[in-house]
Amino acid sequence: EFVVNVSHELRTPLTIFKNIVSNLLSGVAGRINEKQRESLEIANKEVGRLSRIINDFLDISRIEAGILLNRxxxxxxxxxxxxxxxxxxxxxxxxxxxxxxxxxxxxxxxxxxxxxxxxxxxxxxxxxxxxxxxxxxxxxxxxxxxxxxxxxxxxxxxxxxxxxxxxxxxxxxxxxxxxxxxxxxxxxxxxxxxxxxxxxxxxxxxxxxxxxxxxxxxxxxxxxxxxxx
Ligand SMILES: Nc1ncnc2c1ncn2[C@@H]1O[C@H](COP(=O)(O)OP(=O)(O)OP(=O)(O)O)[C@@H](O)[C@H]1O
Ligand SMILES: [Mg+2]
Missing domain, CATH: 3.30.565.10 (Histidine kinase-like ATPase, C-terminal domain)
Structure with missing residues (x-):
């Protein structure tokens, strides 16, 4: 229950962060140089990894809480x-x-x-x-x-x-x-x-x-x- 709530709470700021990074990368906020692009690409990759980890935590806690299968x-x-x-x-x-x-x-x-x-x-x-x-x-x-x-x-x-x-x-x-x-x-x-x-x-x-x-x-x-x- 706690983990499910925490994971949900983490997802909202994460989504916002993800959108900001991909906007910056796409250049809509202005031209970026090579160094900035490199950093943003790392940020983009890591934020993807973070959201996969959060999804895994959510899955584990759902299974532990006894999810119902929709057979x-x-x-x-x-x-x-x-x-x-x-x-x-x-x-x-x-x-x-x-x-x-x-x-x-x-x-x-x-x-x-x-x-x-x-x-x-x-x-x-x-x-x-x-x-x-x-x-x-x-x-x-x-x-x-x-x-x-x-x-x-x-x-x-x-x-x-x-x-x-x-x-x-x-x-x-x-x-x-x-x-x-x-x-x-x-x-x-x-x-x-x-x-x-x-x-x-x-x-x-x-x-x-x-x-x-x-x-x-x-x-x-x-x-x-x-x-x-
Ligand atoms: N097809 C495979 N060939 C060789 N090793 C494997 C294979 N599948 C899994 N493993 C080994 O088993 C470990 C555990 O796999 P698991 O899917 O649980 O974790 P992961 O893929 O490393 O991370 P995650 O799935 O959480 O992103 C892997 O890190 C790897 O060492
Ligand atoms: Mg795996």
């Missing part, structure tokens, strides 16, 4: 297509090949669509951060496994050591060697994803090979008998 029957294929569409601009910008492979994607899962989009987007976002600058590849796969659907995000990035893989789902954990300059996050993305998946009664797993890439898999009960209303 509906969702076609796995359309869910994946929506997320991939959302992340394609970022993947293109980083020259990462983002593709899908769908088996059993004609199945339905009973989930909060927005929350599931958030989970899969988190996984793709991470993969984009940790694939190589050249030749980065990410595949989002849907598979039918018994009465479950597995949605997996597979990358050919630098991989995670066996010792670290258990820990990446904990809050504020970032594997040290991955945290190069500019790649700073908060280490909350996977913790939030795990909590959201478990709130749905599903589970999330990671498998990785050093140098051979990482796969994050989300398992959800598939909806057997779906009668459209």
């Amino acid at each position: 509906e029957n969702v076609l796995v294929q359309s869910l994946i297509n929506d997320v991939v569409e959302l992340l394609t601009p970022l993947a293109d910008q980083k020259k990462v090949a983002l593709s899908t492979s769908m088996y059993g994607a004609d199945l339905f899962i009973n989930v909060d669509r927005d929350r599931m989009i958030q989970v899969i987007a988190n996984l793709i976002n991470n993969a984009i951060k940790f694939v190589p600058d050249v030749g980065g590849r990410i595949t989002v796969r849907a598979k039918e496994l018994g009465d479950e659907v597995c949605i997996a995000v597979e990358d050919n990035g630098l991989g995670i050591e066996p010792d670290d893989i258990e820990k990446v789902f904990n809050r504020f954990v970032q594997v040290e060697k991955h945290v190069g300059p500019g790649s700073h996050g908060t280490g909350l993305g996977l913790a939030i994803s795990k909590e959201l998946v478990e709130l749905h009664g599903g589970r999330i797993e990671a498998t990785s090979e050093i140098g051979g890439g990482t796969t994050f898999s989300v398992f959800m009960q598939s909806v057997r008998e779906f009668s459209a209303v």
Whole structure:
């Protein structure tokens, strides 16, 4: 409750600050020189980071307060297509090949669509951060496994050591060697994803090979008998 209120209060001045910085950058308040542009661009990047952190704090506190899921029957294929569409601009910008492979994607899962989009987007976002600058590849796969659907995000990035893989789902954990300059996050993305998946009664797993890439898999009960209303 307290965190939710505080986060909300922080957002208003932050939005104003963000607008001022982007106005200055766009030159509407007068011409700026190169040095000023550099500083403003840093301010712009950091304010973006700050608002992502605040959103993560909000999510954590909402989950702790017991958010209600807005469940509906969702076609796995359309869910994946929506997320991939959302992340394609970022993947293109980083020259990462983002593709899908769908088996059993004609199945339905009973989930909060927005929350599931958030989970899969988190996984793709991470993969984009940790694939190589050249030749980065990410595949989002849907598979039918018994009465479950597995949605997996597979990358050919630098991989995670066996010792670290258990820990990446904990809050504020970032594997040290991955945290190069500019790649700073908060280490909350996977913790939030795990909590959201478990709130749905599903589970999330990671498998990785050093140098051979990482796969994050989300398992959800598939909806057997779906009668459209
Ligand atoms: N696809 C991946 N390949 C290699 N390492 C990964 C991958 N995904 C996550 N990790 C490791 O797990 C850590 C935790 O991930 P998490 O998403 O929780 O945090 P983050 O991405 O660093 O920050 P945030 O998501 O809060 O912005 C990362 O810092 C990274 O070290
Ligand atoms: Mg992340």
